[in-house]
Amino acid sequence: MNWLVSPRTLRRQGVMGMNQRNLHFVGRYNPREAYPLVDNKLRTKRLAEKAGIPMPDLLHEVSRQHQIEAIEPNLSQLGEFVIKPAHGSGGKGILVIASRDRGAFVKSSGERVDLNHIKHLLTNIISGLYSLGGRSDDAIIESLVRTHPMFSKLSIDGVPDIRVIVFKGFPVMAMLRLGTHASDGKANLHQGAIGVGIDIQTGEGVGAVQRNRPLTKHPDTGEPLQGIAIPNWRDLLTLAARCHDVTGLGYLGCDIVIDAEKGPLLLEMNARPGLGIQIANGNGLGQRLKAIEALELFAP
Structure with a gap:
């Protein structure tokens, strides 16, 4: 055409x-x-x-700041997962963790991030940084698709x-x-x-x-x-x-x-x-x- x-x-x-x-x-x-x-x-x-x-399986949902600290031990044990905003669009606010390496979280691109980076992302999501209209949001943590x-x-x-x-x-x-x-x-x-x-x-x-x-x-x-x-x-x-x-x-x-x-x-x-x-x-x-x-x- x-x-x-x-x-x-x-x-x-x-x-x-x-x-x-x-x-x-x-x-x-x-x-x-x-x-x-x-x-x-x-x-x-x-x-x-x-x-x-x-x-994909839902692993955790986060809607309040105190929940981020509560799930920290669980995050540290996960080898692969995806974080996304419940009301996001256009792929913004999505983080794909494909593996772990000596305590670091390894993104699908190969870039390494630490736990503080993930906690900061979760805070940004629930504060509405990526949501439609900028309203407070929920963060979804789900299983990684193979x-x-x-x-x-x-x-x-x-x-x-x-x-x-x-x-x-x-x-x-x-x-x-x-x-x-x-x-x-x-x-x-x-x-x-x-x-x-x-x-x-x-x-x-x-x-x-x-x-x-x-x-x-x-x-x-x-x-x-x-x-x-x-x-x-x-x-x-x-x-x-x-x-x-x-x-x-x-x-x-x-x-x-x-x-x-x-x-x-x-x-x-x-x-x-x-x-x-x-x-x-x-x-x-x-x-x-x-x-x-x-x-x-x-x-x-």
Whole structure:
């Protein structure tokens, strides 16, 4: 798809803009009372656990300063874990500890940090430094996902994830997000991660972009980005579809990782998923969403 064309041409090709997403899909199909279920990652975890949807294990939650000192002995015993804000976005405030070395905590990038660094991060999280609106927040400490071997040469430091757009219970578009040095290992397109469009039927890659520019190889590893096939694809789509059932959100994004031992795990959900997935797929969301809306016209 040529993206340097007129807005009229893009609309004809089914490319959806932010206004259309917000007014026609988010505003129409997502009840406001359901937003807290996905905006708060702790609530998402509890909801998923109740519904039997697998997620990384919750190790600790911290909401008060005194709790940081209380869990210090437990932190010192953990070999690997992830810290994230419950109301964070864009990958901010996330710390991935991949191993320990002589008392130090080793990040997925190889950088070493000490316990004081971790305690300082927890303090910043609960004070609201990374939360939407700057309000006080909860810190989540959860188990580390073990990257599936298929992705070992395709991502830098962090764990790749798959964003699936789900509309009225139907997975309609998917994208694999690969960390890079530019994104500090985070699977965040705005920070320089790679987006690989995925054929929703087969789970196979259809093209890759970084900062909206096409790629054929990973810029850091040199690994080719063609021929990617996502393992456990049907299970992953089933997991994504169930997220509609448990939240009541008609239009949402599901971020899923594939653990080497546990298979697909839900990381989080988003009631206002971004539109960069269209660029990665070289295809617009509009026609697919309209096709699903049209199913109502033929329902018995």
